[in-house]
Amino acid sequence: MLLLLVPLGSAVAEETAAAVANDPLISIHDGFVDEKKCASCHADQAAAFAKSNHAKAMAVADDSTVRANFDDASFEHDGTMTTFFKRGGQFFVSTEAADGRRAEFQVKYTFAYEPLQQYLVDTGGGRLQALDIAWDTNKREWFWLGSGSPARPGTTYHWTGSFYRWNRTCIDCHSTDPQANFQPETGEYKSTYVATSIGCQSCHGGGAKHVEWAEAGASRSVVDFGLAPADQTVCLGCHARRTKLLGGYGPGKAVLDHFAPDMMRPDLYFPDGQILDEVFEYGSFQQSKMARAGVVCLDCHKPHETTLRAQGNAVCTQCHAETRPERFADFNPSGSFDTPAHTHHKAGFDGALCANCHMPQRTYMKVDPRRDHSFVIPRPDLSIAYGTPNACTTCHAAGTNAWAAETMDKWYGASWRERTAKAHAFAGASRNDPAAVEALRALVADRNQPGIVKGSAIVEIGRLGGEAMVADLRAAAENADPLIRLGAAQAAGSLPPALRLDVIGKLLADGTRAVRVAAVTALGDAPTGDLLGDQRHDFDAAVEDLRAYVQANADMAEAQNSYGLFLIGQRQTGEAETVLRRAIALDGSLAGAQANLAELYRATGRDEESENTYAAAIEISPENSMLRYGHALSLVREKNMTGAISELEASVRLAPANAQYRTTLAVALDTVGRTDEAFNLLGQALTDGSVDASLLATAIQFGLKLRRYPETLRLAEALARLQPDNAQLSELIGQLRVAR
Numbered sequence: 001m002l003l004l005l006v007p008l009g010s011a012v013a014e015e016t017a018a019a020v021a022n023d024p025l026i027s028i029h030d031g032f033v034d035e036k037k038c039a040s041c042h043a044d045q046a047a048a049f050a051k052s053n054h055a056k057a058m059a060v061a062d063d064s065t066v067r068a069n070f071d072d073a074s075f076e077h078d079g080t081m082t083t084f085f086k087r088g089g090q091f092f093v094s095t096e097a098a099d100g101r102r103a104e105f106q107v108k109y110t111f112a113y114e115p116l117q118q119y120l121v122d123t124g125g126g127r128l129q130a131l132d133i134a135w136d137t138n139k140r141e142w143f144w145l146g147s148g149s150p151a152r153p154g155t156t157y158h159w160t161g162s163f164y165r166w167n168r169t170c171i172d173c174h175s176t177d178p179q180a181n182f183q184p185e186t187g188e189y190k191s192t193y194v195a196t197s198i199g200c201q202s203c204h205g206g207g208a209k210h211v212e213w214a215e216a217g218a219s220r221s222v223v224d225f226g227l228a229p230a231d232q233t234v235c236l237g238c239h240a241r242r243t244k245l246l247g248g249y250g251p252g253k254a255v256l257d258h259f260a261p262d263m264m265r266p267d268l269y270f271p272d273g274q275i276l277d278e279v280f281e282y283g284s285f286q287q288s289k290m291a292r293a294g295v296v297c298l299d300c301h302k303p304h305e306t307t308l309r310a311q312g313n314a315v316c317t318q319c320h321a322e323t324r325p326e327r328f329a330d331f332n333p334s335g336s337f338d339t340p341a342h343t344h345h346k347a348g349f350d351g352a353l354c355a356n357c358h359m360p361q362r363t364y365m366k367v368d369p370r371r372d373h374s375f376v377i378p379r380p381d382l383s384i385a386y387g388t389p390n391a392c393t394t395c396h397a398a399g400t401n402a403w404a405a406e407t408m409d410k411w412y413g414a415s416w417r418e419r420t421a422k423a424h425a426f427a428g429a430s431r432n433d434p435a436a437v438e439a440l441r442a443l444v445a446d447r448n449q450p451g452i453v454k455g456s457a458i459v460e461i462g463r464l465g466g467e468a469m470v471a472d473l474r475a476a477a478e479n480a481d482p483l484i485r486l487g488a489a490q491a492a493g494s495l496p497p498a499l500r501l502d503v504i505g506k507l508l509a510d511g512t513r514a515v516r517v518a519a520v521t522a523l524g525d526a527p528t529g530d531l532l533g534d535q536r537h538d539f540d541a542a543v544e545d546l547r548a549y550v551q552a553n554a555d556m557a558e559a560q561n562s563y564g565l566f567l568i569g570q571r572q573t574g575e576a577e578t579v580l581r582r583a584i585a586l587d588g589s590l591a592g593a594q595a596n597l598a599e600l601y602r603a604t605g606r607d608e609e610s611e612n613t614y615a616a617a618i619e620i621s622p623e624n625s626m627l628r629y630g631h632a633l634s635l636v637r638e639k640n641m642t643g644a645i646s647e648l649e650a651s652v653r654l655a656p657a658n659a660q661y662r663t664t665l666a667v668a669l670d671t672v673g674r675t676d677e678a679f680n681l682l683g684q685a686l687t688d689g690s691v692d693a694s695l696l697a698t699a700i701q702f703g704l705k706l707r708r709y710p711e712t713l714r715l716a717e718a719l720a721r722l723q724p725d726n727a728q729l730s731e732l733i734g735q736l737r738v739a740r
Helices: 012-022 035-041 043-050 166-174 200-204 208-219 232-238 289-293 354-358 380-386 391-395 401-412 423-430 436-445 451-477 482-494 497-509 513-522 533-552 557-569 573-586 591-603 607-620 625-637 641-654 659-671 675-687 693-706 709-722 727-739
Strands: 058-060 073-077 080-087 090-096 102-111 116-124 127-130 133-136 141-144 242-244 259-261 361-364 368-371
Touching: 035 043, 035 200, 043 200, 073 141, 090 116, 102 127, 102 166, 127 166, 166 232, 242 533, 259 513, 354 391, 380 391, 380 401, 380 423, 391 401, 423 436, 423 451, 436 451, 451 482, 451 497, 482 497, 482 513, 497 513, 497 533, 513 533, 513 557, 533 557, 557 573, 557 591, 573 591, 591 607, 591 625, 607 625, 625 641, 625 659, 641 659, 659 675, 659 693, 675 693, 675 709, 693 709, 709 727
Parallel strands: none
Antiparallel strands: 058 102, 073 080, 080 090, 090 102, 102 116, 116 127, 116 133, 133 141, 242 259, 361 368
């Protein structure tokens, strides 16, 4: 029985009390209790947790928590000087503000503990912004988190912009029951949380009922224990690259009812599924045999210390030992692995560590190495083919992939090369190769592939095949795995609108919120006016799920922009305009929202407003090729061909590989009598390696018009390689050869 009178044998309670007293954002939300109550009974667990980085995820900035040098230190990057200093026992930074001028800000909180620590400053309106200059706790020096050229003040990725806003981007995972409390009417925040950092109730849920049960003693049944079990679903809420669909996530709640995890996109993962961008652990681990066997986070990690359960290979040999563990009924992980016969490296050296071969590291935020949790087998042959990393040449930097492959042949024979590899399918898809569809289908049909792989493959099948892939998407929509159904719902957006309802209409009533939201989003511009009975009810209910997502992300311009597009598809232009304007107010540099609003004006006959919207957006984001292209089209509608050509030239300069931009510029040049320039522009694209069919066809028309037959023949032959069955084109090639 738990008693609240148990004394705490450490300084945890005192530290917590001090933090509570110093932090104005702490508010004990309904169903929660002050974290001191947890520690008063669970002293050992609280003491263990206090040593973890989770417990130090965020803290009030003071001499005991700030790890960086604020003794009049300075840091300069790209012409911007930032200085760090203390005054009156408080911490300050002087740097470039949102208006481009130098300003002074007080550091309110530390953010993270190691291997880097960031700092949050209050910029007014309840907004806490994370400085993009962080402290390397190992090298003990300041460094800039960005890459390339610094973002302009007032834009998304400037440190004062929305990307670095704690209330918007970071709040969900570094505190206990954080609530952003964004005020759309004023653009301000009234954010609160139960505890500054991650605490007991972050993983175990609100403790009010549990405390009530404990204080009732023997008079209350154990069924009134008051807490949901803390399992790995709690971990996955934060350790995932995902979109929040609904607030209030906690233990005992379904991940996919609160989040939509990102699929294996080529900007996030290498073709073989290894981590590329910062995706945390969910998407990797879901690919692994471990996840399919029932292994969970807490099998390897201690729940309170958040350290590994054992040192070195011992954490792996809990399961991968000579004797098969009884817990695995359908899987057999046993074998002799922790031996030089398997590792081919001496025991005690880095090469003999399981994690170094099967969980290679990739560094994020410049100093933070993260291990891949898909538990891959090194494949230097895939590195040769697709540029994927492998542990062999990561360690042996002087060795080549060919050397690594030959060495593995000597050690293990050549059979490792025959293992099923999803890299072939996803690499082909990333090149937009239609031939990849069959390889993707094979992944979907492979019973050994996990749901996230199959769902991601379905998304790519839909993107590459369009209308021809209806049967694939319909079958995926029937699958028992919600990740595969999610893939079907997302892929349906690639189908012609008239087909979507028939293929995924039933997903509007899916038992998983993530699937419902994806389905109704895909159906946004589909003809749904004739929906009747249960299907109309399901559609309307799914729209409410979509609105809940928008509400949960009320301060995210991207969410408002997405909803604005949905409303346009539903012909609700008045509300769509309001929502898109809200998105622009949240982030004036979000090019997509600006372009969508301008196109809304165009579609409703407001051409002057369309052109003005594009022009205003370009003032903020002059290097955005999409905005320059859209502005050009708006100028064409206003019969300003000189301005349109200037903007089209800018779009081609900014995105030289975009065939559509180049072709449109060529057509505009031809329209004003500059056909020679148009033909040369398109011919140059072929020299640069472009094989776009529409571009080639347009170039051929101009070549014939100019009677430049030898060059036109070269273009026609290139198009024939794309369209070998085009009889009319074959006849033209024959005529051009005669003319030449």
